[in-house]
Amino acid sequence: MSYDKHWVPDNFPCACLVTASSDHQGGRQLQYANAYAEKMLGKSRQSLVGQTLTDLLTPASNIMFDTYLLPLLLHEGVCEEVMLDIQCAEGQVIPVVANATLTDGEEGYIYWSLFNATRRNQLDQELIRARRQLEEHSEKLYQLSVTDELTGLVNRRQLKRRAEQLLAQARRSQSPVSVAVLDIDNFKQVNDTEGHLAGDEILKRLADVLREHARASDVVGRYGGEEFSFVLPDTCESDALMFARRLHELVGRIQIGGRPLTISIGVVSSEQLKQSINSYETLFELADRAMYEAKESGRNRTLAARP
């Protein structure tokens, strides 16, 4: 089997162009274009020969050509995989991957191959879109994994994680942190008399009050059931007690069957503990115990833990 070597460039699946490196257009004037170039550019070979590469490139690609591609080519004798945009006959712009080699130094020819990169760019765009969607999905999944579905507050897992972060910061800055645990009083009765859905509504309204009462730096979450917890950075015990007093007032504005909602709160401040045992677990346990003591001593009150 043999082939006609004059037809070889016409069978390549890319635009093959030749320019003379020393022409008066600075290596831009086309001397040759293959059949693929005719088809891709929508121009006849006759009209292409004599035109310059500058005529074919978009303004941005011309800047790339002048400032990067041509100097590199003249210096290195080769340049590979440079993205350019070609303006075709109908005004359509085609992205291409350009490779070029320079023969015989400055007096020689430059051989160009321009691969149509339209599909490659489309695939890139699809990959970027798919990656963005994956990021959005994983962000949604993350939010679901750290949020309590009913109240929108952070859930127990996230509460612990954020609390440990705040405690680590507080240890470094040697500032106090307080933890408050609060529980709705006689909530079973609310469910029994008003129904479970009304109970859910109360939990949501209480969560709104807690969220509004919290400072941006506080962490407030639903620990489980009708039990909630606050982590209050830069807050000593007396400030935490003041905070709890205000909370009783605000929560009391929620009415159930004509009666104000009441809560019992236990608070503890890290000041009262040795640095080494300042874990959220320890602080929570102490505040929880104080909260149960508040229940036992009549409910609707706050007690400070006495470790």
Ligand SMILES: Nc1nc2c(ncn2[C@@H]2O[C@H](COP(=O)(O)OP(=O)(O)OP(=O)(O)O)[C@@H](O)[C@H]2O)c(=O)[nH]1
């Ligand atoms: N509606 C609703 N009720 C819940 C939810 N989680 C827990 N509960 C209810 O909260 C009630 C808690 O009851 P108990 O543990 O007996 O406490 P209590 O009635 O509040 O009494 P004290 O805590 O002693 O004041 C139970 O009836 C649970 O079913 C929830 O997501 N929605």
